[in-house]
Amino acid sequence: MTTPNRARCFGPHTLFALFGLTCGASGTASADFIDGSRASLELRNFYFNRDFRQDGAAQSKAEEWAQGFLLRYESGFTEGPVGVGVDALGLLGVKLDSSPDRTGTGLLQSDRERPNRAQDEYGELGLTAKLRASSSLLKIGTLQPKLPVALSNDSRLLPQTFRGAWLSSTEVKDLTLDLGRFDRVNLRNSSDNEAMQVFNGGARNIVLGRNKTSDALDFAGASYKWTPALTTAYHYGGLDGIYRQHYLTLGHSLDLGDAGSIKSDLRWARSLDDGGSNVDNRALGAMFTYKRGPHALGMGYQHMAGDTGFAYVSGADGYLVNLVQINDFGNADERSWQARYDFDFAALGIPGLTFMTRYLSGDNVQVTGRTEEGKEWERDTDIAYVVPNGPLKNLGIKWRNASVRSNFGPDIDENRLIVTYTLPLW
Template structure:
């Protein structure tokens, strides 16, 4: 029994005696979510093999129970989550090895289904909350739980959030394991290229709402034996008129090596790009994004610069494998940048990326729930892996349409269609990717 399951079992026993307490039951929430997804990735090169053409469909089911808190100076509660993934169809020969969409069986084929159960115990004192368990889904500049496939990525550890000071939110925590979006099993933590576990990701930071229109952020993170990272952020919205605004979003990351980083098993692959020192984290990345909103239209323009000595780093367990050499679906990660696109990432050493997007909310035309966007990213000056020779480049065009039914028996049923076209001369193959997603959540508490 892992620590999160044991902690949940103990908490259930303790809280059973207080289950009738006002708040614990009355403030509880429970929901069932369904996500059906068709995923098509065409690598545009070679024969139609699993390595070059992935076409699969699956169903993800998620049950969430969030209790309220017991009465008293310190209130206690529990959160529970059950996840089930079902392989609907992949078409023979269209499931790649080490897929992060649907787990692979021992013979390399897609499994029929996979599942997992996790939970958190929690406590609240004044305006401070602590959570301990294996169903954590952080969303901070230094770590974002990935939720771009059938089931969400989750983490095991402890977190503390405090709002004791007006307009300031403090976040502190330590995470020890992760469960990938296509896995039932947890792994230690690592970065892209790392094969050895680190069981200690520590972070601390704050979001300061200076005014209703201005927020400042600072975070520090340390993945033991891999990297240390500082983040600074600024978000400002300037209201021009009731239906007009101008938003500024500035972000800066400074990442460096920690502990065994660079040794065998603890190397960072620098996103398959150049590194001044092989396997070592050494990076500074900044980006600025500006969005002008007028009615239902939003015009976004931004630029990102990755320093020359190495690529941008973030938590990524994609190379951590089990005793049979499989990653068990542990791969798949998100990071806090507008360049985390449908296909590409645009975060190799030296890369300068300019990006833009136009989006429209059709509520302005009397069709609430319908939104569409189209974006383009162009990355230049990517340093060749050897550090010499011609600089590389890449570009991507993304389109997206979302519709959520607003009334009737299917209220809340959502449909998303995404398409990305990536081209370049980097190690990332040219690719056309399409995702069709149906989402529905039913809340019964």
């Protein structure tokens, strides 16, 4: 089951109608289908303010406020050797504040007739059919992958989704296999399923041939857990006619007893053209995090090499250790490092309150048409609180602050205030 190329927009009445339909459908299903089902409604209130600080900026700031509704339904499976189930994802974004001179936050969908104005509301209904046999699961329809070669973006009001087929298998103990194809992507501020493109912002220096879009992202991967503390993985992803990518990852956790622990995250990717671009990139990333009690200190390094920057599907996330709030430091030949500190206030008697700050610096960027090397830095701070118990349990409030300075891109000061609450329906 797949959604059409253009997802249907709907208002609040349709959102609740969807909930009623899924409830009614469950009534005629098998006991396992019903007993294994679950549903939730997430409310996401998002304020976004981005000030452009560089001289001559075409727009002084992007500032919008919106309310999101995310209705998720996951059925169980019917009885028998092949279990059948269905998932549904209902998304609705409602404008609370915007104006033509402040659009472009990524929270709201642009009006088709007046691109500089945000629509009052937008939404979509995503359906996914699923088949389970033994320890293998096939999903067809709307998907939110978390794979190195296809990483769904959920950093705004509504999440980005892919459309396609995805087979995941855990038949062999400690081994996870993935295989599939996506043919469309639905961006986080859109209600349309669209052909996929390669991200080419910043100083990627990617040159495309005749075809600017692709109808197929093929992927395959294997992840093996050697011990509870050590996992390695290989993934392949190919955006047909644009690029091919090979990705190796290693994750390890070293327990130091009373002295704490050290987490290691190593990533290496090789991206090549697929006949319709000049993509040529080698990406190396390493992140090491020392944790003791409520404190965590992380240090990261990332190095790009080759003719272009790192390649991934536009609108998704690139699986890079230095992908942070605004930048990913994946430009052509860029070298970057990161220092990060986290603190959990539960140690001071305030469970649910956390703090994070980090600083990243990148240089050696090869900017087309310039002899001077590109340089940039970013500083991020997050303060988050999740109510741990009581009638408002799971209510979350997060403030995200960031500053970016660059000699080849925009200078940005940014604030995001996000309030979330998830209500389990059953």
